[in-house]
Amino acid sequence: SQTIHQWPATLVQPVGSPLSLECTVEGTSNPNLYWYRQAAGRGLQLLFYSVGIGQISSEVPQNLSASRPQDRQFILSSKKLLLSDSGFYLCAWSRPGTAEKLFFGSGTQLSVL
Amino acid sequence: RKEVEQDPGPFNVPEGATVAFNCTYSNSASQSFFWYRQDCRKEPKLLMSVYSSGNEDGRFTAQLNRASQYISLLIRDSKLSDSATYLCVVKRYSTLTFGKGTMLLVSP
Numbered sequence: 001s002q003t004i005h006q007w008p009a010t011l012v013q014p015v016g017s018p019l020s021l022e023c024t025v026e027g028t029s030n031p032n033l034y035w036y037r038q039a040a041g042r043g044l045q046l047l048f049y050s051v052g053i054g055q056i057s058s059e060v061p062q063n064l065s066a067s068r069p070q071d072r073q074f075i076l077s078s079k080k081l082l083l084s085d086s087g088f089y090l091c092a093w094s095r096p097g098t099a100e101k102l103f104f105g106s107g108t109q110l111s112v113l
Numbered sequence: 114r115k116e117v118e119q120d121p122g123p124f125n126v127p128e129g130a131t132v133a134f135n136c137t138y139s140n141s142a143s144q145s146f147f148w149y150r151q152d153c154r155k156e157p158k159l160l161m162s163v164y165s166s167g168n169e170d171g172r173f174t175a176q177l178n179r180a181s182q183y184i185s186l187l188i189r190d191s192k193l194s195d196s197a198t199y200l201c202v203v204k205r206y207s208t209l210t211f212g213k214g215t216m217l218l219v220s221p
Contacts, residue, residue, distance in 0.1 A: 032207070043117075043213035044157070044200070051207070059208070090156055099207050100145060104156035 002027035006091045006105030013112050019064075019078040021108050023091030026072065031093040033074040034102065035066055039087040050074060051096075086112045116140060117212035119201050125218045130191045134215045136184045136201030145204040146177055148186050150197045151214060157200055160186075191219045 006023045013019060025031050035047040046059045048066035056066050063082050067075045074091055091105040119136045126132045138146075146163040161168065163175040163184050174187040184201055198214040 036211075041213075044211035046208055046210070049208060088154075099204055099209050100162075101147075101159050102157075102209060104158070107154075107156050109154070 002093075002103065004091065004093055004103055004105045006108060008108060009106065010109045011111070013081050013110065015083055015112055016080050019076070019081050019085070019110070021076040021089055021091075021110075023074045023076075023105055024072055025074075025093045028072070028093070028095070030071060030096045032096060032099060033068060034092040034094070035074065035076045036090045036092060036104075037087045038090065044090070047076070081112045083112050086110055116210050117201055117203050119212040119215045121213060121215060123216040123218050125220065126191050127220055128191055128193060130219075131187065131189045132191060132217060133185055133187045134199055134201075134217075136186075136212055136215075138182050138184070138201075138203045138210075140203070140205060141179075141182060143182075143203045143205050146175075146184050147202040147204070147209070148173075148175060148184075149200040149202055149211070151200055152197050157211075160199070188217075191217075193219050193221065195219050 003026045032051050034049045036044045038044050050056050050068045064078050089108045092102040094102050117138050148160040149157040150160045151157040161170050163177045165177050167176045172189045176185045196219045198216045200214045201212040203210050
């Protein structure tokens with residue numbers, strides 16, 4: 001069966017510090033991978049998605065970047081965090097060629113202070 | 114106009130009640146539609162897909178009206194465990210767009 005791992009569960013970072021959130025998927029090959037953010041009182045916002053190694057599509061220009069160094073690994077990064085980067089970050093995967101059903105990781109609650 | 118709009122609620126209903134949520138979407142080229150459920154501070158999980166002909170899954174019924182560009186979710190015989198936020202989701206090409214969600218609180 002397929003599983004998705006996302007860590008850490010919570011993170012408190014000072015403004016201006018770097019960020020690295022990692023997500024890995026097991027039990028499937030060549031998944032589509034996604035990073036979403038859910039800010040307080042707002043809906044899920046798609047940040048990045050990837051259909052293959054090294055292929056990253058950015059939906060919203062911002063202070064963040066994503067990388068996919070391996071087939072089942074997706075990393076969200078920032079060089080310098082802003083207060084507005086606070087939120088609930090969710091990694092997700094779907095079967096290749098479809099976004100019909102997303103399977104989400106358990107999320108990372110990021111607080112930038 | 115936002116791509117997917119929902120009434121944020123909360124909808125407060127007693128156990129056993131029937132409750133309905135609506136959602137509107139702005140892009141007529143949207144291809145597929147879904148309802149996801151999200152418990153507080155947890156990840157969203159797919160509840161059901163929404164088909165043009167309408168579909169039912171136990172106590173849950175979903176409807177799609179393409180002409181009016183709205184989607185509905187009906188929950189019958191509400192349970193305490195139905196308390197959650199229900200997210201309306203629209204697919205276009207390879208990405209999903211989520212509404213902000215409608216919160217449902219079912220009380221004893």
